[in-house]
Amino acid sequence: SAKKFILGNTEGEAEGVDVMVNGTEKGTQEWQETLNYGTIIEGIKSNSALNKVVIDIPADQQKAKVYVGKLGGAAAGATYVKYTPVTMPVARLDTELTATDKTKNLVVVGGPCVNKEAYNALNITSVQYPACGAASTIPENAAIIKIVPDYPATGKYTVVVAGWEAANTRTACAVIQQYATLLKGQAVSAVKVTSATTAGITPL
16 A cells, blocks of 8 residues: 655644754744744644645745835935844753854743752742742743843843743744734833733733
8 A cells, every 4th residue: 555644653643743943843833934044834733733744945046125204205224224144053951052152142942940040040040950840930821922131141142931831932933033023012021921811911
């Protein structure tokens, strides 16, 4: 009989191992994944459940230019920001950060139960690392997105994206990905996240 192709271990079910990106399981991710140069993996979770992977590969390396000014005509003193692709690896495990890394702004993903940089940035002193459960200072069954000033160095900032559980952290990451709409108008340094919707985001 003909062999049948399936993704992962279970037919008709999205699993993390269905799609791997740089060694990270993405098969249950509910949002698209954008890779270097603009390649996009579409509808990861829904397509994984159908035993398929949909990849959108652009004809050319993708870039973007964002202009700020009046709509139509010339605007005096207008400026623009040019976004260029990241061509060097920037992700690190907490155990891989170097002294040079700690002279820059950081985005720390994962709570103080699993990420020592989150533990340090949140200045937890009630327990030694790891700080889990209530000691983590993260609301139960939720996540936080918090801007910490003067960490890892004076004049630098760290954004902590951390959840009570891994699923909560993923939800907060989805919010970060859609910050232009979901975090629009937020004028606080920390928010609680229960869902990737405006209703699921509240100031702390």
